[in-house]
Amino acid sequence: MYTVCLVEDEVDLANLIKTYLEKAGYNVVNFTKGSDAINYIGNKVHIWILDIMLGDDINGYDIIKAIREKDEEVPVIFTSARDQDLDKILGLELGSDDYITKPYSSKELVLRVNKIIKRVYKDESTTLITYEDYSVDLTKRMVFEEGKEVKLTTLEFDLLVLFLKNRDKSFTRDEILDAIWGSDYFGSDRVVDDLVRRLRKKLPKLNLNSIYRYGYRLS
Structure with a gap:
């Protein structure tokens, strides 16, 4: 329970x-x-x-x-x-x-x-994702850079997993809002930009690209 x-x-x-x-x-x-x-x-x-x-x-x-x-x-x-x-x-x-x-x-x-x-x-079918020097444990919801843990908030982790599972896919801000906050979220899409900014700061090796007037894509 x-x-x-x-x-x-x-x-x-x-x-x-x-x-x-x-x-x-x-x-x-x-x-x-x-x-x-x-x-x-x-x-x-x-x-x-x-x-x-x-x-x-x-x-x-x-x-x-x-x-x-x-x-x-x-x-x-x-x-x-x-x-x-x-x-x-x-x-x-x-x-x-x-x-x-x-x-x-x-x-x-x-x-x-x-x-x-x-x-x-929820249970994750895939337990580990790697990207550059990062290892992401989906079961324990932990991120490591060269063996050292990088602390992420719940939303930061969820956004990271969304991009990692959809490499090279472009997301609009609205799509990110729906995926991370849910379709019933009401508020400014500025929260997406803020969350991306914090994720970039903690994981600077992420090749997370901004798409002008559209959204973001992880390459």
């Missing part, structure tokens, strides 16, 4: 989400205070759902920073009453996988959790 850690200071909303997630078959751990959530880091969690603006001195951004110090891979969904591209970009910079704006349907949140869980924890 997959464990969801929900950090939400609106008690009624948290209870409603918890009920829907449990009906979907998840084990749910719920916190209303950011400090309690940070103290829980290190326990087995398959996905975190973080409200950005919490009632105490610790917000969702503080929590994801603490999570990423311990675990680069565990998926994180941000929730917020603010629908601003800046918040979404900052969340992605910190390693979040999705962003959902309040008010939202609990059913929609469950669907997003299902999609991320399926993507991140």
Whole structure:
């Protein structure tokens, strides 16, 4: 059973989400205070759902920073009453996988959790891909350069695998959005450019080409 850690200071909303997630078959751990959530880091969690603006001195951004110090891979969904591209970009910079704006349907949140869980924890038929000096372990979701691990976020890893499995194929930004964030993502396609920029920085030997007014291609 997959464990969801929900950090939400609106008690009624948290209870409603918890009920829907449990009906979907998840084990749910719920916190209303950011400090309690940070103290829980290190326990087995398959996905975190973080409200950005919490009632105490610790917000969702503080929590994801603490999570990423311990675990680069565990998926994180941000929730917020603010629908601003800046918040979404900052969340992605910190390693979040999705962003959902309040008010939202609990059913929609469950669907997003299902999609991320399926993507991140699915079995891979091919376990190892090599490119230049990089080795990509699809089962362990780890990347190595000449034997040394390169830390990638979940989205960075998913984007890398998308390109590696489709060498020399050109992708539009919309196609990348659908493949990585899902067809129900609403927001600026700037997140694609930002994710590509971060992947290039971490893996400079990737021959990842920009296609003017179109998208990207790995050669």
